[in-house]
Amino acid sequence: MQTALKEKGDNMENTNRRIIWINTELSEPLMNTELKPYVRLLEFNGYDVTFSSSSDDATVLLKNKRFDAVLVNYLDLSTRDYGTVARIRREDPHIPIVLLTDTDDDEIQEVVSLYNVSDVMIMPTNPRQVVSSIGFLLDKQQMRDRYTPQAYVKNFNRQYSKHASEHEGQQLNSEGVNDEKDWQIWIDTYLRFVEWDFRLDALSIVDELKTIHEAEKREANAAFADYIQNTYSSWLESKDSPPLSVDVFHKFVIPEIQIGKSVLFVVMDCMRLDHWFKIEQLLYPDFHMTKHYYFSILPTTTRYARNAIFSGLFPIELADRYPHLYAEPEEGTTSVNRYEKDLMRLQLERNGLTLKPFPYYFKIFDEHGEIQYLDWLKDVNQISFTAIVVDFLDMLTHQRSEISLFKQLIPNEEAFRMVIETWFKNSRLYTIFKLAAERGLTIIVTSDHGSVLCKNGVKVSSPHDLSSGLRVKEGLEISCSSEAGLLIDNPAAYGLPNNGRETNYILAKEDYYFLYENQYSTFKNVFDGSFQHGGISFEEMILPCVILEPK
Known part of the structure; x- marks a missing residue:
């Protein structure tokens, strides 16, 4: 049986949104009493409501007419039809579905999870809540497109005003030195830009706003470059310098080893901060995360920055102390970082760490390397400390410049972020992280440098x-x-x-x-x-170092 309270057919002049309401307990008295306030308010707000008393009838309606949303009564436990939502989803994978129920039990949660239910409302509820839920589900993209530009302007005006007042109010200590950790302000500034990168990614029509955002970022990057030019050399001697590549082991890795944890240290070559945030959201269900940020040393290249991580030494110190490990690569050598295992061992020894089992270092270039390391992780009995270097992102970054197909696949930064997420989600590296969590390892993830x-x-x-x-x-x-x-x-x-x-x-x-x-x-x-990388920019220098503890 189908009962239409307001049926206008498919008249092309009718611009109302159309809702199908599935209620297996439908009867005229019920419709005229309990549901009437909901229907009236929906109609008042421009919705046409069609009732259906069975999932079979509803499926036929969905096949033959256009509807914008589905309401499903899921109130009486004895009449709940588990297959109703499944049949709706098979007919239309994308239409918003709202469950109306009187309890939030395990079955409701299962249906919501399995069939991508858009919202659940505990009945009885204020009719305005139903209208608001439907309106939000149907208009959230338009609302996001409408309000985000306003929020963007307010945010950056407020931030610039705040930074200006902070700058004017900064006090000098007795030696004439600013006590403010200005490097932290630059980290916060870059984090804010990345946050807006992601918010703008979610919009459908933002070309003009993205142009403004890129101009703002370029202006900030110019100021950041001036700051680095004026400040970087003082960091080499100052106690108040930010964490640098040479500090990664000392500040983030060694403390975890010293308290007896088994540690997996992962360096993802050329991973930018925005790339990490795409990976982070996939790992969040399995790990508690402690986030740190640090600055790559200059130049922001693999040879200098990654050697600094594994050695704990600036290039001039490495060349002076271990000239045979700093030596220029021989003609035809495939890697300028072929001594990382030795540098890692020496740094651990300098910090008084003699580990058993012996630390294990591995470099992953391709799928074969992932399989090989995964097999080792499955079979090894005990782990004290293991480090892996993942070269995929660096190779992708460079080959994009050389292969036109990659340029088409990754035309801009937003596309690059999407590719990183897809790659990691389907990689064996993701499996390595999950297996490490099962084995109770603490994972520390970082990058040696980014790219711009x-x-x-x-x-x-x-x-x-x-x-x-x-x-x-x-x-x-x-x-x-x-x-x-x-x-x-x-x-x-x-x-x-x-x-x-x-x-x-x-x-x-x-x-x-x-x-x-x-x-x-x-x-x-x-x-x-x-x-490219090697120079001075937010994207190349400001990097994550994240400690992951299994949940």
């Missing part, structure tokens, strides 16, 4: 050969615009060796990248819009 989307080529020159990086160059007599690059002519002040000669380094700021003048036109088309 490069949009502005700038000319660099030297009478000598320079290194090949697009965001960092090493060599002699380097010349480049000071607006686009930081020239380091005193490497020791930045913790860098001079390699036995008057070596200069130049690091790209913001979203610049370096091209030789005689190759500028040719390679600008190749590298515009590529992700």
Whole structure:
């Protein structure tokens, strides 16, 4: 039986939203008493309501007519039809479903979980609550599109006003030094930008707002580069410096080992902070998380930054103390970080840690490496400390510049985030994390550096050969615009060796990248819009270090 309180057919002039209300206990007295207030208010707010007394009739209606939402009475335990919601979902996987029930028992939770029920309302309830629920479900995207731009403007106006007042009110101590940890302000600033990256990802029509957001971020990145240029060298000596690459083991890893925990340390090469947040949401159900943030050393390349993590030493210290482990890679060598296992062992020994079983280091390049490490993790009896380096993100970042198919797959930062989430969700690395949780391991996840989307080529020159990086160059007599690059002519002040000669380094700021003048036109088309690293930006320098404890 079908009873339509308000049936206007499929008249093209009717713009009302249409709701089908499934009620297996439907009768005229019930309809005229208990349900009448709900129906009247729904109609008043522009909804047409069609009643159905069975799931079979409702399925036929859904096949033949367009409906915007479904209400399902799930009140009487004796008349609950478990299959009603299942049949609706088979007919329309996306239509919003609201369950009306008088209890929130296990069966309700099971139905909600299995069939993607949009909302559950405990009856009886105020009719306005039903109208509000339906309205929110149908209009949430439009409301998000409408209100997010307003919130964006208010947020950034408020933040800039706050930072200006903080800057004006900063006090100097007796030595004329600012007591405020200004590096923490930059971390908070970048976190806020990433938060808005994700909020804007969820909008459907935001081209203009995204353009404004990118301009705001670029302006902030320019200020951040100036800050790093003026401050970084002082961090090497200051007790109030932020955590740097050289501090990761000392501050985050070793304390966990010292209290007797079995630790899995994971370095995901070239993982940005926004990439981590995509991975984090997948791990949240299985782990308690303690989040820390640190700054990569300069240059933000694998050779310097990751060696600093595993050695606990700045490059100049590493070259001086262990020259055989710092040595330049030989011709044809596939990795410039082939001594990480030795550097890790030496750092543990310097901190008085002699572990049994012996620490295990492994580098994962591909699926075969994932399988090999997963098999080891399944079979090993006891673990004291194990470290893995995952190269997938770094390889994807570089190959995107070289393979046109990858450029189509990852046209922008939002797409990059989506690819990272899909990859991790379906990777054996995800399985490794879950197995580690089952074995009770504490997992510490970090990155050695990030990458930045490069949009502005700038000319660099030297009478000598320079290194090949697009965001960092090493060599002699380097010349480049000071607006686009930081020239380091005193490497020791930045913790860098001079390699036995008057070596200069130049690091790209913001979203610049370096091209030789005689190759500028040719390679600008190749590298515009590529992700690169080695320079100074939020995305390359501010990184997560997260401690995961199994739930």
